[in-house]
């Protein structure tokens with residue numbers, strides 16, 4: 001069992017000063033409704049308020065993040081009948097792998113002091129699987145065949161960028177798709193046929209250019225027919241016909257769709273094309289792509305991640321996956337904040353892998369919002385397993401793919417199967 005402690009001291013007069021200036025704002029920012037009730041019961045005593053404030057600081061230190069990754073209201077402090085403080089944490093904080101938190105608070109007239117002890121699950125990767133993701137993935141039926149696990153079409157690639165489409169396609173296969181069709185401009189047929197083994201290569205007319213052109217539309221729509229999900233965008237480059245193609249595909253196919261990378265750039269030129277959609281759409285922007293989509297700065301997006309993810313999702317009735325540390329998945333007013341993953345994933349190709357995982361899960365019949373949440377979790381966990389083996393510096397996107405199996409197994413059984421670990 002791993003344990004960690006945190007301690008904090010607060011001057012009561014500091015809290016009194018804040019209360020004098022902006023009492024309501026401070027209380028509502030730091031404390032939950034139940035805590036505010038308790039504070040009232042204690043006649044708004046500044047010592048009590050300072051003690052509770054200090055306690056949240058101690059707990060965040062013991063968790064190892066400090067306030068930031070964990071926010072004040074993720075932690076609620078109540079009291080048993082003897083007055084001993086009891087700590088309740090929400091699913092987001094639980095998913096740090098916490099099994100128990102003990103807390104002590106004391107105060108004098110001038111100071112409040114608190115001490116917290118956090119117990120983590122013994123396996124550092126054994127992050128608690130978020131409740132809402134449990135049961136979404138089920139065991140495969142012994143009598144099943146590849147037709148039962150979805151046919152997906154992954155569209156993308158251009159000269160110089162055959163890697164991204166390869167990563168998305170392989171990730172779909174590793175996530176369990178029955179059949180993966182990878183569609184590239186005709187010029188890339190030979191190279192893709194060498195790079196891909198289990199996947200089937202499909203080509204779109206390109207007049208020898210090596211990127212998607214208007215004339216590819218017919219091939220794309222024909223290949224989309226009968227598919228259970230499609231993804232479009234990775235490695236397509238910023239060619240002008242991408243905008244036309246995306247508009248026509250959205251209008252003319254009823255296959256659920258994941259839009260990523262260069263087709264997000266195309267979408268930013270005419271975002272209202274989303275209004276013509278015939279079925280569910282998932283968009284997977286990183287903050288740079290989201291900034292382009294909404295014509296805002298990256299800084300503005302990063303300071304209001306939940307707000308903008310919900311905004312675009314509500315406005316266009318789509319699932320939004322706003323990537324980065326603590327990827328946000330939103331649909332209508334629902335928001336999921338992911339906790340798996342690590343900075344080793346901040347490398348070319350990691351997002352392409354995610355696109356393949358989401359598309360595969362939609363193809364296997366999951367609702368797009370569930371597919372996106374589960375995919376983001378699996379992707380991060382596979383990244384964490386890759387980090388165990390290769391380290392944050394050295395792990396690459398292909399290593400995330402290599403660990404999808406282990407992440408899925410962990411979800412299904414709560415156990416890791418690699419003997420090399422720990």
Ligand SMILES: NC(=O)C1=CN([C@@H]2O[C@H](COP(=O)(O)OP(=O)(O)OC[C@H]3O[C@@H](n4cnc5c(N)ncnc54)[C@H](O)[C@@H]3O)[C@@H](O)[C@H]2O)[C@@H](O)CC1
Pocket residue numbers: 160161162163164165233234235236237261262286287288289298323324325348349351352
């Ligand atoms: N091997 C390959 O073929 C690869 C091809 N790729 C393709 O390369 C093309 C360009 O994609 P890019 O995403 O590199 O280019 P973009 O120019 O769209 O985005 C890169 C920029 O976005 C910003 N950004 C990204 N993540 C951020 C974060 N978490 N916080 C703040 N800012 C952030 C940064 O300013 C970064 O330089 C796409 O077609 C893509 O699919 C990439 O997927 C990488 C691998």
Ligand SMILES: Nc1ncnc2c1ncn2[C@@H]1O[C@H](COP(=O)(O)OP(=O)(O)O)[C@@H](O)[C@H]1O
Pocket residue numbers: 261286323324325326327340341342343344345346347348349350351352353354
């Ligand atoms: N610091 C980080 N912690 C966790 N995940 C990260 C971090 N940095 C990047 N990632 C993940 O890596 C992926 C990067 O996606 P993207 O920028 O589209 O990459 P690419 O286009 O090169 O494939 C996203 O899923 C993102 O959430």
Ligand SMILES: [Mg+2]
Pocket residue numbers: 260261286351352
């Ligand atoms: Mg990307």
